[in-house]
Amino acid sequence: xxxxxxxxxxxFAGDFLFQPKSWVKEKEIKKAASHKLxxxxxxxxxxxxxxxxxxxxxxxxxxxxxxxxxxxLLKLYFQNEKDKTNWFLADQALHIVCIVIVWxxxxxxxxxxxxxxxxxxxxxxxxxxxxxxxxxxxxxxILLEKWSEELEKEEDDxxxxxxxxxxxxxxxxVFTFVITGNWSAIGFLIAAKSVFRFGDLRxxxxxxxxxxxxxxxxLSFATAVIVGMLVLELTVx
Numbered sequence: 001x002x003x004x005x006x007x008x009x010x011x012f013a014g015d016f017l018f019q020p021k022s023w024v025k026e027k028e029i030k031k032a033a034s035h036k037l038x039x040x041x042x043x044x045x046x047x048x049x050x051x052x053x054x055x056x057x058x059x060x061x062x063x064x065x066x067x068x069x070x071x072x073l074l075k076l077y078f079q080n081e082k083d084k085t086n087w088f089l090a091d092q093a094l095h096i097v098c099i100v101i102v103w104x105x106x107x108x109x110x111x112x113x114x115x116x117x118x119x120x121x122x123x124x125x126x127x128x129x130x131x132x133x134x135x136x137x138x139x140x141x142i143l144l145e146k147w148s149e150e151l152e153k154e155e156d157d158x159x160x161x162x163x164x165x166x167x168x169x170x171x172x173x174v175f176t177f178v179i180t181g182n183w184s185a186i187g188f189l190i191a192a193k194s195v196f197r198f199g200d201l202r203x204x205x206x207x208x209x210x211x212x213x214x215x216x217x218x219l220s221f222a223t224a225v226i227v228g229m230l231v232l233e234l235t236v237x
Contacts, residue, residue, distance in 0.1 A: 004103045006051045011095055014044040031076045041069050060106055067098040121235045128231045132171040136223045137164060144216055171224040178228025193217065
């Protein structure tokens with residue numbers, strides 16, 4: 001496992017610590033013709049060898065560097081200005097997946113995937129996370145649909161889908177706090193959200209907006225708390 005962590009560290013260092021923004025911009029413009037692109041690959045190879053500190057891993061480092069190059073080139077040639085964010089996330093996810101796969105094939109750690117996938121706890125957590133992020137958001141939107149339509153008629157300069165992602169994140173935080181027993185952190189989260197919202201509500205002087213936000217927040221937090229408590233109850237050994 002320590003080798004896997006080192007490989008991920010080498011990746012993060014190569015992609016973020018030792019890659020200036022000027023290199024990124026040049027790669028996006030020149031693509032495969034950019035000298036910085038190949039220097040970037042060389043740095044990744046060197047970092048893997050340096051962090052592992054064992055010459056016998058040269059083929060492992062070469063394999064990971066090659067896969068990194070393939071993923072980077074795919075991103076450079078297929079991304080555009082509109083979907084840069086999506087390609088960045090996909091790029092990083094693919095890099096991590098490649099690292100994990102190569103690490104697993106190389107070292108063949110004793111991990112019983114059958115036991116994991118047959119574990120009730122695994123499926124309980126997967127179901128809970130899917131519910132509090134996506135499903136709960138849909139439920140809350142449907143419950144508040146009439147009020148949200150009324151508020152949408154008024155001027156709204158909020159970011160598109162910002163509320164959706166804020167809700168997903170706050171439910172994930174609350175869920176995590178519940179299953180780890182950090183109940184006081186939930187109070188801190190509520191207080192922090194109240195501070196950020198106070199200025200908007202005071203300036204708008206809109207009672208409907210205040211009530212809408214309060215109901216949505218309470219529903220969001222209550223959902224995460226209930227799901228978290230259910231998961232704790234179901235996973236007790």
